[in-house]
Amino acid sequence: MTALTAGTRAELLRLRRWPAVWTLAAAWLLLNITFGYVFPYLGYRNGGGFANDGAEPRQLLADVMPESVPVAAVQGMPMFGGAILFALGALAAGSGYGWGTWKTALTQGPGRPSVLGGTFTALGGVVIAVVLGTFAVDMGIALSLAAVEGQGITWPAAADLARGLGAGALILALWTAAGLAIGTLTRNPALAVALGLVWTLAVENLLRAVSSILDWLGPVTDVLPGTAAGSAVAAVGARPVSEGGSPGVVDNLAGGPAAAVMLAYLVVFAVATHLLMRRDVT
DSSP states (O other), X not given: OHHHHHHHHHHHHHHHTOHHHHHHHHHHHHHHHIIIIIHHHHHHHTTSOSSOTTOOHHHHHHHTSGGGHHHHTTTTIIIIIHHHHHHHHHHHHHHHHHHTHHHHHHXXXXXXXXXXXXXXXXXXXXXXXXXXXXXXXXXHHHHHHHHHTTOOOOOOOHHHHHHHHHHHHHHHHHHHHHHHHHHHHHOOHHHHHHHHHHIIIIIHHHHHHHHTTOGGGHHHHTTSHHHHHHHHHHHHTXXXXXXXXXXXXXXXXXXXXXXXXXXXXXXXXXXXXXXXHTSOOO
């Protein structure tokens, strides 16, 4: 336990002082604010015509109120948040090989289980911080917009808030673990990040589009990580992309099966990272 604690503290120190971590977190918050609040609010002020064709102004205003924070905070996570946290996991693993820090830690440190456990624990802390920070920022913006528009404040139900926090944490943890596994596999942060971006932003969307033509492909796409993440967000209350919702949000699975699929992937990626790290570090 002492070795695990030391590994976690060392990894947290590395992540905290790494500009890439803060840059990725800022990029996610900017995307979340832009698509979750700026565009809907401008659409409301413009009568529903600003990047929200066909949406009623009343609905656009409701989407940026405090009651809708559990949905607004997570609706971009299946695609945009997932891609950014995938990049974080890939950089955390791949850079360790590029800088030679993994070699030093694994040959002179407490051993692979403690080193890898510290990395997982530290990245888990980052995921929790990102989720909580997203909800806090969104709530602050929603309260400000409610005051500007003279709307009464209706707080989100505790159950809705819990579902949103849980879904967000599970989605980002899934993609971070995926990035860590791919970064460990490739030992190259640039290649790992590129593969993650191509998968999250292009491949899964293409496969889901093709599955509407090829029936046999549907059961396969239903258990892809992005589909599970998008379905979890739909279960929280977000509109699927087919109904004008955010990209990546789908309703292929119910909330329970979507969470089960994500947990299964999380375990698979963690085990794969452990097995890959058993290779000689060169």
